[in-house]
Amino acid sequence: GQQVMQIPQYQHVQEGEDFTTYCNSSTTLSNIQWYKQRPGGHPVFLIQLVKSGEVKKQKRLTFQFGEAKKNSSLHITATQTTDVGTYFCAGVEYGNKLVFGAGTILRVKS
Amino acid sequence: DTAVSQTPKYLVTQMGNDKSIKCEQNLGHDTMYWYKQDSKKFLKIMFSYNNKELIINETVPNRFSPKSPDKAHLNLHINSLELGDSAVYFCASSQAHGGLSYEQYFGPGTRLTVT
Numbered sequence: 001g002q003q004v005m006q007i008p009q010y011q012h013v014q015e016g017e018d019f020t021t022y023c024n025s026s027t028t029l030s031n032i033q034w035y036k037q038r039p040g041g042h043p044v045f046l047i048q049l050v051k052s053g054e055v056k057k058q059k060r061l062t063f064q065f066g067e068a069k070k071n072s073s074l075h076i077t078a079t080q081t082t083d084v085g086t087y088f089c090a091g092v093e094y095g096n097k098l099v100f101g102a103g104t105i106l107r108v109k110s
Numbered sequence: 111d112t113a114v115s116q117t118p119k120y121l122v123t124q125m126g127n128d129k130s131i132k133c134e135q136n137l138g139h140d141t142m143y144w145y146k147q148d149s150k151k152f153l154k155i156m157f158s159y160n161n162k163e164l165i166i167n168e169t170v171p172n173r174f175s176p177k178s179p180d181k182a183h184l185n186l187h188i189n190s191l192e193l194g195d196s197a198v199y200f201c202a203s204s205q206a207h208g209g210l211s212y213e214q215y216f217g218p219g220t221r222l223t224v225t
Contacts (some may be wrong), residue, residue, distance in 0.1 A: 031212070033212070033213065033214075034141070035214075037151075041218075042200055042216040042217060042218050042219050043153065043202075043214075043216045044216070045213045045214065045215070048212070048213060058139075072149070086151055088153060092212055097155060097158065097166050098155070098212060098214065100152075100153040100154070101154075102150075102151070102152050103151050103152070103153065
């Protein structure tokens with residue numbers, strides 16, 4: 001079945017440093033989504049990528065979808081303490097269910 | 111104006127008991143889900159309903175039974191609770207199943223602790 005691998009599992013950064021999490025699917029995806037879960041909170045939708053090679057930006061966050069539509073990344077520039085949480089990618093196979101990656105836990109030291 | 115609500119927020123119970131978690135969404139979505147998040151934060155889908163019809167039923171013990179009285183509600187009943195059932199259970203909803211309109215809205219979660 002479809003698998004979505006996400007690395008790294010944990011990342012501790014100094015405030016102001018950059019952060020990247022990577023997502024790889026075993027199958028070609030129709031689209032990929034990213035969610036953020038604050039400590040003690042629930043996953044909140046960030047963005048959806050649909051097109052091959054797509055790049056989207058939200059302030060300091062940059063999301064990319066690979067050309068083969070099997071991988072994706074989320075890059076945060078100059079992290080802030082408000083960025084702490086777990087970032088999940090979630091891939092959708094064509095006409096199928098959403099499969100979440102294991103998540104990357106981001107800790108930011110001020 | 112809570113979009114997806116769950117009750118209770120916390121549930122502490124003993125092994126062998128039966129318990130239910132309720133979920134309601136006021137977004138007008140057609141599809142609702144139950145996810146289980148374990149202590150390592152792994153988020154795994156359990157069930158999905160579209161217009162009250164079960165469309166996803168992952169490998170979940172049959173002690174877990176979802177019920178959707180209408181498309182705005184999806185409840186989860188768990189029989190004979192076990193220690194391994196301890197987790198956070200999230201309800202979610204989305205506008206459609208499959209395709210591109212798939213953004214999911216999550217409820218606040220129910221932290222279940224089985225002692």
